[in-house]
Amino acid sequence: MKYALLGDIQFEVIVFGGIESKFATDYAEHARIEGKPRLQWIGDKLDEHSLSLKFHFMFCDPDAEISKLYAAMSAHIALPFVLANGEYKGEFVIADIALSEEFTDAQGGRLSATVKVSLRESIGAAGAKPAAPGVAKFGKPRPPGAKNGLKGKAKPNLMAAKLKAAVIAGREMLAAVQAARNMMKLAKALQKNPLKAVEQLRHGVPGFSKIVTAADRFGVNLAPLQGSVDGSASMLAMSGSVAREAKSAMTLLGDVNEQNMNGRMNAVDTNLSVIGNEADATSPVLAKMAAKTAVRESV
Structure with a gap:
């Protein structure tokens, strides 16, 4: 996979298997007398993705790319996570960053570095009111400006x-x-x-x-x-x-x-x-x- 996208941050993945994903569900365990406990599904846990990134001076400015990641983590905001093939994974926050420097110049400037980034899913506010259906009930007046059929949709x-x-x-x-x-x-x-x-x-x-x-x-x-x-x-x-x-x-x-x-x-x-x-x-x-x-x- 050539690169992925987090917000406006583009990065190149080291290898195709450079993205590890974790999906899980949560269960409550109810004890039973003289028997095995029963499980009750509570809900899905937040998705998690771990990425191994390679920044090299031949292809980018490693310091600038790493600074973008730190800035995104410090902003504490959810960003859209999109794979190179266009697959939208959802909104994610940067949970942690691990930096490993590989090469520097004579003055100690960073030339190559590997960064491991952990992303956690961020969902919308609970109880948010869903949008109204995009259809009108028979016999009810249409909203002002509404158009007939599919006109204007192309x-x-x-x-x-x-x-x-x-x-x-x-x-x-x-x-x-x-x-x-x-x-x-x-x-x-x-x-x-x-x-x-x-x-x-x-x-x-x-x-x-x-x-x-x-x-x-x-x-x-x-x-x-x-x-x-x-x-x-x-x-x-x-x-x-x-x-x-x-x-x-x-x-x-x-x-x-x-x-x-x-x-x-x-x-x-x-x-x-x-x-x-x-x-x-x-x-x-x-x-x-x-x-x-x-x-x-x-x-």
């Missing part, structure tokens, strides 16, 4: 589908951006071997092409949602900016060679810096959109 469904498609495209775009970042880091590490560095840079052409394709799909699906989804306008502008910078990088890398390698690398690094800044700003907004589709909120 648009919200279409918008929900567009939002889901935008979230999928946005995730693909962020993944492609991270792959491009990794490619550039490796190319820089190989600068003393121009032949290998050029070979690595040429691999970036299809990588940036993936960014363009995902950014265009993200924008196409997000365009109809302007004014209906928070942040959609800024995300639409972002997708255009990312596509332009990625196309520029593709052009620069298309004919890169050992003679122009350094200049092209610096220029692509500028493109990637803009793309990276846009992607970093997109990530929390995209996380909220993903949570919105998971809990099936109205758009």
